[in-house]
Amino acid sequence: MAIDTQQISEVSVQPGELPERMTAWVIREDRFGEPKDAFEIEHIEVPEPGALEVIVRVMAAGVNYNNVWAALGKPVSVMRYGDHPEYGHHIGGSDASGIVWKVGPGVTRWKVGDEVVVHCNQASYEDPEVHGLDPMAAPSQRIWGYETTWGSFAQFTKVQAQQLLPKPAALTWEEAASYGLVYFTAYRMLLTRCNLQAGQKVLIWGAAGGLGVFATQLCALAGAECVGVVSSAEKGELVKRLGAVDYIDRGEFAGMMKKGGESEDEENARFKVTRAFAKRVKEILGDSPDIVFEHVGKATFPTSVFTVKTFGKVVICAGTTGIDVDFNVAYLWMRQKEIIGSHFANAYECTKANELIDSGQIRPVLWRTLGFDGVAEAHQLMLENKHLGKISILVGAESEGLGKTAEGPGAIYAEVGG
Numbered sequence: 001m002a003i004d005t006q007q008i009s010e011v012s013v014q015p016g017e018l019p020e021r022m023t024a025w026v027i028r029e030d031r032f033g034e035p036k037d038a039f040e041i042e043h044i045e046v047p048e049p050g051a052l053e054v055i056v057r058v059m060a061a062g063v064n065y066n067n068v069w070a071a072l073g074k075p076v077s078v079m080r081y082g083d084h085p086e087y088g089h090h091i092g093g094s095d096a097s098g099i100v101w102k103v104g105p106g107v108t109r110w111k112v113g114d115e116v117v118v119h120c121n122q123a124s125y126e127d128p129e130v131h132g133l134d135p136m137a138a139p140s141q142r143i144w145g146y147e148t149t150w151g152s153f154a155q156f157t158k159v160q161a162q163q164l165l166p167k168p169a170a171l172t173w174e175e176a177a178s179y180g181l182v183y184f185t186a187y188r189m190l191l192t193r194c195n196l197q198a199g200q201k202v203l204i205w206g207a208a209g210g211l212g213v214f215a216t217q218l219c220a221l222a223g224a225e226c227v228g229v230v231s232s233a234e235k236g237e238l239v240k241r242l243g244a245v246d247y248i249d250r251g252e253f254a255g256m257m258k259k260g261g262e263s264e265d266e267e268n269a270r271f272k273v274t275r276a277f278a279k280r281v282k283e284i285l286g287d288s289p290d291i292v293f294e295h296v297g298k299a300t301f302p303t304s305v306f307t308v309k310t311f312g313k314v315v316i317c318a319g320t321t322g323i324d325v326d327f328n329v330a331y332l333w334m335r336q337k338e339i340i341g342s343h344f345a346n347a348y349e350c351t352k353a354n355e356l357i358d359s360g361q362i363r364p365v366l367w368r369t370l371g372f373d374g375v376a377e378a379h380q381l382m383l384e385n386k387h388l389g390k391i392s393i394l395v396g397a398e399s400e401g402l403g404k405t406a407e408g409p410g411a412i413y414a415e416v417g418g
């Protein structure tokens with residue numbers, strides 16, 4: 001469908017008022033498949049904010065792998081979760097920068113006109129875990145724009161007030177929309193879950209991808225030495241620029257990838273390549289890694305468990321190549337290693353991490369900014385692993401470069417073919 005971007009960036013109402021309908025990219029169950037087929041533009045009613053909720057006018061939206069999964073309908077259909085059964089549609093998008101447009105009853109911390117970024121964790125105010133343990137432990141916990149509809153690929157989005165963070169003033173709308181989900185996840189994985197310390201050594205899979213560019217910067221900022229695994233020299237150069245000691249091209253060690261169902265001979269051959277990989281990691285870092293940063297899953301998990309140092313930690317938040325991992329557990333118990341699961345972040349972690357963006361110590365890594373009509377294409381690029389760093393989508397912002405109100409380093413622009 002041809003889209004008039006001018007129409008997307010214009011709204012017919014004043015702040016505090018909502019139009020009846022808006023333009024949104026929508027996934028429906030009968031269209032599940034590759035992103036290019038699953039996403040379609042529709043005109044949808046604009047929701048009213050409930051208690052402690054806020055309607056944000058989206059200026060730019062960030063693209064994440066979660067809506068590749070939402071499009072595919074795999075490994076689960078998002079339509080089963082959150083408010084999807086109530087509305088029957090999925091408006092994806094778990095990152096946004098924008099303007100507070102209307103506030104619901106009980107909201108006191110934010111007012112109409114505030115410029116914000118949105119973190120993607122939602123939980124019920126009434127769950128006790130929210131008030132004493134961690135919102136990530138609440139039974140009501142869900143990821144906005146993935147396990148809920150009303151995400152950011154629309155002119156307006158509905159969020160909980162606790163999801164709002166001040167927009168870093170030195171960033172444009174598209175830069176501010178690009179980093180939240182992956183950066184806050186990497187922050188919790190390394191700082192909270194692994195207690196990352198100066199002098200530690202870290203192995204980062206997919207170091208030029210969304211999670212990886214922030215894991216790499218966090219290691220450099222913390223004084224930890226990291227090596228990034230990538231699939232091309234261009235990506236490797238980006239990872240070095242972000243502070244990695246060096247990179248490894250995984251193409252040189254293709255034989256270590258676990259497919260599942262290997263015969264004994266095949267497994268012995270695979271393990272030989274894993275050993276060579278672990279040796280290379282040790283040579284680069286001067287020792288085995290204290291932490292392995294995992295999200296690739298099935299293909300790499302056995303190598304991660306083998307490669308991490310005795311008493312080391314493998315921290316994992318995803319299984320892009322498969323969630324049914326199969327590894328030699330003897331390397332875990334004999335060498336007293338730990339496997340640590342991690343999922344997004346709580347509002348406090350998001351706030352602390354956002355302060356590092358505000359001060360320019362951690363920077364967004366933006367590969368491309370596309371117009372609103374690029375949502376399906378952007379997710380297709382992710383599915384095909386043709387991107388690096390992050391992709392942003394202009395929604396309310398008429399063009400790139402708008403929304404910056406202070407001087408600062410801004411984003412790193414990752415220029416690599418693909």
Ligand SMILES: NC(=O)c1ccc[n+]([C@@H]2O[C@H](COP(=O)([O-])OP(=O)(O)OC[C@H]3O[C@@H](n4cnc5c(N)ncnc54)[C@H](OP(=O)(O)O)[C@@H]3O)[C@@H](O)[C@H]2O)c1
Pocket residue numbers: 064065066181182185205206207208209210211212229230231232235250295296299300317318319320321342343344345382385388389
């Ligand atoms: N639980 C959570 O809270 C959470 C949060 C964020 C993301 N995630 C999940 O984490 C995964 C990664 O997200 P992302 O945003 O970082 O995605 P991304 O931008 O696509 O980056 C992932 C990187 O993984 C590498 N990779 C892909 N296939 C690989 C393979 N077969 N072997 C080794 N490396 C491979 C690629 O790097 P090279 O090709 O350069 O090696 C790619 O750049 C996704 O599944 C996403 O849904 C989970």
